[in-house]
Amino acid sequence: MTTSKAVSDPKIEAINRFFSAYAANDVRAMSAVLAPHIEWTIPGHHPLSGTKHGLDEVVSFFDQLGKVGFQAEPVFLGSNGEYVVDIHRGWTTEGVGLVDTMWALVWRFDSDGQVDQVVNLSGDQHQMDNYIWANFPLAPLPGRLAR
16 A cells, blocks of 8 residues: 655745744744745735835835734645645734734745745725724825825
8 A cells, every 4th residue: 555645835835934934023034935026916095005016115014014913824825836825814913993804815936936926815905994094094294205
């Protein structure tokens, strides 16, 4: 009788490392999974939405989420070619109102085995939009205007 051992997928292992680092608020370990030229798209109509370009912007985004105790728990990971899809529960532990919803993320890996693009999809975008507006007010004018 022969038994087969499941072959591990290095892309899924990388995403699991990312979530472990995220849970520990270990920005250095999170960054190790991401390519320096990462593009991370956050959906919605709120001050934190939009595409983040490069590690500095992505790390800054996660720093903001850390201020409201945002947590993530993977439910499903699947891979195909250069992509991983994750479904996870995401929730907040602090702030005005709370978020508790499902998220789907599409992670794309580059030829070096690092994540170079992530697209977030929210299970309840209205809830997230309202939460971010309530907890991350814009700076007053003219300070918030780009120069």
